[in-house]
Amino acid sequence: KQEVTQIPAALSVPEGENLVLNCSFTDSAIYNLQWFRQDPGKGLTSLLLIQSSQREQTSGRLNASLDKSSGRSTLYIAASQPGDSATYLCAVSRYDYKLSFGAGTTVTVRA
Amino acid sequence: SAVISQKPSRDICQRGTSLTIQCQVDSQVTMMFWYRQQPGQSLTLIATANQGSEATYESGFVIDKFPISRPNLTFSTLTVSNMSPEDSSIYLCSVEVPEAFNYGYTFGSGTRLTVV
Numbered sequence: 001k002q003e004v005t006q007i008p009a010a011l012s013v014p015e016g017e018n019l020v021l022n023c024s025f026t027d028s029a030i031y032n033l034q035w036f037r038q039d040p041g042k043g044l045t046s047l048l049l050i051q052s053s054q055r056e057q058t059s060g061r062l063n064a065s066l067d068k069s070s071g072r073s074t075l076y077i078a079a080s081q082p083g084d085s086a087t088y089l090c091a092v093s094r095y096d097y098k099l100s101f102g103a104g105t106t107v108t109v110r111a
Numbered sequence: 112s113a114v115i116s117q118k119p120s121r122d123i124c125q126r127g128t129s130l131t132i133q134c135q136v137d138s139q140v141t142m143m144f145w146y147r148q149q150p151g152q153s154l155t156l157i158a159t160a161n162q163g164s165e166a167t168y169e170s171g172f173v174i175d176k177f178p179i180s181r182p183n184l185t186f187s188t189l190t191v192s193n194m195s196p197e198d199s200s201i202y203l204c205s206v207e208v209p210e211a212f213n214y215g216y217t218f219g220s221g222t223r224l225t226v227v
Contacts, residue, residue, distance in 0.1 A: 049215040
């Protein structure tokens with residue numbers, strides 16, 4: 001069974017600091033890995049999608065890396081802003097289309 | 112990518128009653144997925160719904176408690192039956208969508224259910 005772990009569980013930083021969020025998974029036989037953002041009580045917004053054959057993806061201030069062999073992904077958010085405050089979820093998909101989620105990292109960016 | 116309209120966005124229900132959650136997708140999709148997010152926890156897959164066949168439930172979830180309908184390629188419902196306070200959660204539907212040369216997942220806005 002795929003286990004997905006996210007460290008740290010919570011993070012508080014001053015505005016402008018770079019954020020580093022970590023995700024690890026136990027089974028390297030993944031189809032792809034996706035990072036989501038969730039605001040309190042809301043649904044999920046997709047941030048970045050990395051195919052298993054890729055090493056990284058970038059979108060604006062966001063960059064996600066994937067090391068499939070070691071079962072790790074890292075989400076970098078540059079120059080954080082108060083609007084980045086949310087919970088960030090990492091999810092890996094299998095070839096049967098099912099997603100396994102980590103518990104998330106709750107980020108607070110202080111103005 | 113696909114847009115999912117999910118409703119209701121929230122509800123407060125009496126124990127013992129049932130609630131039906133609807134998801135409408137703006138494009139045809141083969142599979143739809145239903146997730147539960149209990150307070151303070153991450154998402155857990157309830158079932159996968161394919162049009163024209165019975166939904167496939169994950170371990171710990173049964174059809175009598177969470178009946179699912181999938182009448183066409185753009186619509187699905189999840190019913191939470193005979194509710195108890197332990198069913199208080201956020202329920203989300205999801206579909207797989209093409210994204211560049213890959214396939215990712217998009218989610219509805221969620222239904223926040225409180226059972227009293």
